[in-house]
Amino acid sequence: MKTLAVGELKTHFSEVLEGVKKGEEYVVCFGRKKEKVAVIIPYEKYQRKSVQLGVLEGIVSYKFHDDFDMTDEEFIGS
Numbered sequence: 817m818k819t820l821a822v823g824e825l826k827t828h829f830s831e832v833l834e835g836v837k838k839g840e841e842y843v844v845c846f847g848r849k850k851e852k853v854a855v856i857i858p859y860e861k862y863q864r865k866s867v868q869l870g871v872l873e874g875i876v877s878y879k880f881h882d883d884f885d886m887t888d889e890e891f892i893g894s
Contacts, residue, residue, distance in 0.1 A: 820843070821844075841856065
């Protein structure tokens, strides 16, 4: 995951979008403290919000908190 300040994002926006189309992710930072304010991810990854639980489907559920920093694939070990 790459980190960009807002100014860099504005300057290289087309290149960032090309990277996103290839599956790259970007964190957008703002201000003097470079506070992380947004993440740009491929739309397919945004759409995929649930993981099928197989034999436990309908019996077990899970929810990730907003500050959880692991992909679904890393979590389920695939």
